[in-house]
Amino acid sequence: MATSWEIAAKTKREAVLDLIPKEWRIQPPLPPAGELRDVTGSYIQQFLSPREIEITETDTIGIVQRTTTGEWTAVEVTKAFCHRAAIAHQLVNCLHEIFFEAALADAKRLDAYFVEHKRPTGPLHGLPISLKDQFHVKGVETTMGYVGWIGTFEGDKTDPRRFELESELVRELRALGAVLHCKTSVPATLMSGETINNIIEYTWNPKNRHLSCGGSSGGEGALIALRGSAGGFGTDIGGSVRIPAAFNGLYGIRPSAGRIPYLGAANSMDGQISLRSVIGPLASSASGVKLLLKSVLSQHPWLYDPLCVEIPWRSEIEEHTLDLIQKSSSSQGQLAFGIMYDDGFVKPHPPITRALQVVATLLQKLGHKVIEWKPPSHATAAELASTIYGLDGGADASKQFGLSGETMMPQVIIPNPPVPPKNAMEIAAINIAKREYLKLYMDYWNDTAASTGTGRPIDGVIAPVAPHAAVQPMKYFYVGYSAFVNTLDYSSVTIPVTEADKAVDVVDGNYTPINDTDRAVYESYDPEIYHGAPVGLQLMGRRFQEEKMLTLAGYIGDELRRASGSWSPISSQL
Amino acid sequence: MATSWEIAAKTKREAVLDLIPKEWRIQPPLPPAGELRDVTGSYIQQFLSPREIEITETDTIGIVQRTTTGEWTAVEVTKAFCHRAAIAHQLVNCLHEIFFEAALADAKRLDAYFVEHKRPTGPLHGLPISLKDQFHVKGVETTMGYVGWIGTFEGDKTDPRRFELESELVRELRALGAVLHCKTSVPATLMSGETINNIIEYTWNPKNRHLSCGGSSGGEGALIALRGSAGGFGTDIGGSVRIPAAFNGLYGIRPSAGRIPYLGAANSMDGQISLRSVIGPLASSASGVKLLLKSVLSQHPWLYDPLCVEIPWRSEIEEHTLDLIQKSSSSQGQLAFGIMYDDGFVKPHPPITRALQVVATLLQKLGHKVIEWKPPSHATAAELASTIYGLDGGADASKQFGLSGETMMPQVIIPNPPVPPKNAMEIAAINIAKREYLKLYMDYWNDTAASTGTGRPIDGVIAPVAPHAAVQPMKYFYVGYSAFVNTLDYSSVTIPVTEADKAVDVVDGNYTPINDTDRAVYESYDPEIYHGAPVGLQLMGRRFQEEKMLTLAGYIGDELRRASGSWSPISSQL
Known part of the structure; x- marks a missing residue:
């Protein structure tokens, strides 16, 4: 008999799938990896129209060149990426949250703005962007792969920020004109080079389904490689942007701490500042990654996130x-x-x-x-990195898994069971x-x-x-x-x-x-x-x-x- | 009978005084503050020649305008400031270390350079600068006001860095052409708004000897107010640059962390990064403070101190x-x-x-x-600041006082006796x-x-x-x-x-x-x-x-x- 956390996880998993419109569902189950290794390219293309393929296989820069000039509408671009993201998820399990309807509503507003003002809202006008499931988006849940976070705000059922708070980066992306359509899978704790959790289970590498998509921004890597978004944001405390980028044939940057605003994003071991997790964009080109970073910096994040440093794009x-x-x-x-x-x-x-x-x-x-x-x-x-990952002795991970009683995955590099935390002198x-x-x-x-x-x-x-x-x-x-x-x-x-x-x-x-x-x-x-x-x-x-x-x-x-x-x-x- | 730490402190105190040449010694004891409140201005001038007064009462900018053009020699300027610093110390107890001979030797080298190359070594060529007694200078001791640090490197008798290491800021100041002639008094622990320790005892306010010079960069404040140096560097974790600057009628800046290199300087609770102590210059004019900060930034400290941020003078x-x-x-x-x-x-x-x-x-x-x-x-x-000052529960202060068994001054805002330190989760x-x-x-x-x-x-x-x-x-x-x-x-x-x-x-x-x-x-x-x-x-x-x-x-x-x-x-x- 399934335990209550298994039921909660399954319910959530099915609820995510149910957000995919019927006409975008793939009916027959996928053949095993031994028969179907690579689901990129022609495999995924079979589910899409030629126009959708044209749009989604255009580089990040190419897209904004068209959406910011009115050549392509935000709605058409958003629809194409939502469709492709939906297919991608069914191929490799890369999404935690789907909000296509909200994305389309946003795209409509952007198109209306363009019609009225004859100019784009910002440099990312109409660009569909995916976010690792650490970022809070209004109206959308954040589980970060924890069963115990389902129906809560970061594990707290009574926190009024649930469905309300938007992370600072999300606010800035909206101001830049980006369209947000989904949040991508992570390993619970974020401390793993594979992407696995009890909700969405395992995210596979779309180029080779024998292998992992990497982690912890694994869903980002898999989704962008499948062109289910035109770029996205992950986080990196030990390689979590670069690993999935490298494993999926993408460009991704781990910037120095303080360039991209982390304020208002969920995190593991929040408040640990000896070695800070950082946010970094991923895309299929270096110019795409550059566009995303440069655009964020144009918003002067140091005026809104106290941990950002006043270094504009130079x-x-x-x-x-x-x-x-x-x-x-x-x-x-x-x-x-x-x-x-x-x-x-x-x-x-x-x-x-x-x-x-x-x-x-x-x-x-x-x-x-x-x-x-x-x-x-x-x-x-x-060794320094590893020691710092364990400063709390695994207390945070233990607490989050304990919320639901779910099992910790063996891939997580966190002390389990917890050990005593370090004290102020040891940390110094x-x-x-x-x-x-x-x-x-x-x-x-x-x-x-x-x-x-x-x-x-x-x-x-x-x-x-x-x-x-x-x-x-x-x-x-x-x-x-x-x-x-x-x-x-x-x-x-x-x-x-x-x-x-x-x-x-x-x-x-x-x-x-x-x-x-x-x-x-x-x-x-x-x-x-x-x-x-x-x-x-x-x-x-x-x-x-x-x-x-x-x-x-x-x-x-x-x-x-x-x-x-x-x-x-x-x-x-x- | 005096305890061994009292003897060690007295010996050190007298050794500092002994470094003042006989002809610069003030013979009769000073009248009490009730009779002689203000020792600045005409009081200290009586011990100096008109030329020494002219030099030492010239603003920081005015001095470098003359020393970098060859109008004044580094030797003449250095001698004048050494003399005035020696008098200042006898008036208010503001020095921990005196190295006038090394300063004069450095000044001679600077003059020789100018003669040979017809240009200054850098923007601070020939400028006598004082340093709070946290900075390590080759050949000079650093006690930071602890009796237990006498004859050691930061309390360690066997550390080979004693007399050898120079703090990164000191290296940069030398590269800029500055002359270093003395180190100034601090309260032991640095955690006090008054400057008192068992070695040099109490540093008084030169404008009003009823009052404290402030702290913790108190020696800097008193010395610069008496024009015993043309500018100097203190540190600030709770006001320690600004308090002595304000108490002594000076300009001083507390920059944000990461602008001035702290690497290689002694500190209290080193490794505590929740609220970082920062270095800041003090001078008698804003332009003097600006010159010091701008000059340090011209050395690209972010290439030499990993905690510095790449923000040049803008x-x-x-x-x-x-x-x-x-x-x-x-x-x-x-x-x-x-x-x-x-x-x-x-x-x-x-x-x-x-x-x-x-x-x-x-x-x-x-x-x-x-x-x-x-x-x-x-x-x-x-409250946040105060909690962070106490993260280690007073362990560092307790350890340093314990080296000699000396008494902790009641002015120090550190838990005494120590309390348990905070752990990783509490710090987060x-x-x-x-x-x-x-x-x-x-x-x-x-x-x-x-x-x-x-x-x-x-x-x-x-x-x-x-x-x-x-x-x-x-x-x-x-x-x-x-x-x-x-x-x-x-x-x-x-x-x-x-x-x-x-x-x-x-x-x-x-x-x-x-x-x-x-x-x-x-x-x-x-x-x-x-x-x-x-x-x-x-x-x-x-x-x-x-x-x-x-x-x-x-x-x-x-x-x-x-x-x-x-x-x-x-x-x-x-």
Whole structure:
């Protein structure tokens, strides 16, 4: 017999499905992953009209070029994305909340505004955007994957903010003219590289249904890869934007803390400030990600969220970076990159290593300097992050699961059962250790000025986001490749590079793992299963270098596509 | 019989005095405060040559105009300030460390550089600067007022950084060409509005030796008021820059956290990040303070201190503010200020109330809008700050006093004996409560746009720094007027306004105190004792508004002096 939390979860799961109009329901059950690996492209297209395909497969920038000029109406664009999001959810379980009706009503208002004023409401006029299920939207529930949050405000049945509060970012997106149509799936606690919870169950990778979509902004990654939204916002405290972006062939940024307003969003271990979770946009192009970040900054979030920092979008950095890029296309290399093939603890799988080689070769061919990145131990960075994730000893997670009595998923990297929390002196000591590590890393970065030949330190670091392309369920053994960036609070952008290919990405039979984690990761590689999985890398810059990193990521991504023959002008720099 | 810590303290105290050359020693003991209240001006001048007086009484800007052009040598300037600092210390006990010989050697090197290169080393070339005794200077001890730190590095006898480490700010000041000649007194723990410790004992207010110089950057306030340095750096976690600046007739800024590098400086409760101590400069003019801040920012501290934020000196904000000021001198008011006469918990003494009225009247006369500031409860802000100061339950203070067994001074606002520290969940809850308060304050500020008539929210808030001008020993009952700014992390600059005057600042016999603290403060006012004490106020702007606040503070200060007939062009805007 089902327990009460199982019933509550099932009821909620069905209620979400029921919000999908009948004519958008897929009737026969999907074939298993063994028969149907990839549901992107032609598979999902079969459910859509040619016009819907045209709209939803237009890049973020291409859409706003049409919606802000009146060429496309917000209603038509919104309808197309709602339809495609509905299909996407039925293919991979990527949505927590559906509010298509509200989205269409908003789109109608936007169209009316355009007709009346002959101009758009803002730079995102009519752009359908998805949100990770941490953001509060008026009239919509936020469960964050917890059964105990169903019918409550963050677990509290009596809190009057339920259905009323909108997160600051949501307010700003509306002011920019964006249309919000759905909220996407997360692992309960947010502390997992897979997306699983007791409500929506497991979100799969649309390019390869043997694999996870990543996490914790996993629903975002899956939905955008399926083009069910034109861009979206996730959060990242250990890789949660970059992992799903990389696993799904997308661009995504983890900005430094304080650029995008977090105020009024639900979170895990809220009030923990030793290592802050940050919000970052994901999209299918670097220019799309740039548009979303730049648009949010145009709203002066530092006047509305006390934790935001007054750093507007700095066009001068963007232009200076474009200048450096243009100079580099002449005779000699004007840019210098660090590249990290291996952090010394866990060796990445063959598809990742190949992707790193592809990028290094390309950069060198383009005339840039590439130096090996051998920074202060990333084990220290990962350990600091891990210690901070556990400051409360798991009390928050335990409390939230306890609301309904539901079972905690084994993928969650939180102490279970809880252990005693750290005290003020222990936390202060951790903050000091972190500061000292940051200083070492900073000095290492500064010191590269002596070896780049450009007169500057390196312009960015190319590194894996994870030791693998996507991940098989229950096999995310090592988050060190993403979490070190969170410890540093640096800016990092994912770049889609290639796909796993069983013909070339063969197992290295001669490799002897150097520790247990390394062994577990090594043994989890199966060329057959991984075949076709997107492979992304990250480009990391220093703190608050979002303008530079997005510009460089766009450049590298374009050059990669140009080199592989699939370059299209729509994805080029904004 | 003296205890061992008393002997160690006395030995250190005498060693500091012994570093003053014989010819600079004052022989007869000073008369008591009752006979000799004010040791500034003609009193201290009697010990100096006319040339030394000319140099040391030149404003910060005036000095660098001469030292960076070769008109004055660094050696002559440094000697004059060393002499005056030596006298100052003998008058009010304001120094912890004296290193005149090193300063002169540095000055010689600067002069040689100028001769060889025909240009200064940097914008602070040859400027003698004092540092609160939290900064590490090579070859110099740091006791921070703890007997247990004598002969150690921050209490650790074996730490190799002793005499070796230089704080990041010190490195930058040297790169800018500044000359460092002494470190100034602090209350042990830094958590006091008076400056007292068992080594140097009590630092007095040079304008009125009945009163404290303030704290915790009290030595800075006293020394700069006596012109023993041309500017200096203190720190502020509850008012510790602004209190001594206001009590000594100086300008001083509490910038938002992350503008000036704190890396490598000693601190209390290091690693506590819920409410960060910040470094701020003090000087006798707003332009001097501006020069110091702007110069430090020119060193790109965010590339060397991981907790600094990449916000360079923004000349465009400075220029925009000057524009607003210039427009206001035409017909109608272009600026709007909030004014806080009373925070609703403790009524300021008559000299403070009069100063507020003087400024309000002046601003209105200049055509500006002045509105009463009735923000979200400052009691909440003060309580948050106080809770955060006690997160470790007094463990750090207890440990440092315990090193030598010395007695804790009753003025220190730290739990004694220690109480249990807060845990991770309690700290997170405090961080959330603080964020919520910040949001309320931010919204209140935004909402003033509706009532200023300028189309903008208010440009700044004029408020007391303390309920009194300076303070009598053991009578600092309420830090709410300064600490709320630390809770907010706003930018705040002190402005000298007037002096306490027993003829006009009479006791309000009709006032009935509204609570015990209010009563204690009310009863501590004695027109006779306070007569002649400097009265300063603070001008507070939003977070990271240092450029605007310093520009406005310079303007208001100049207008005040112009109105009182003592305006001189040297103190005008840089």
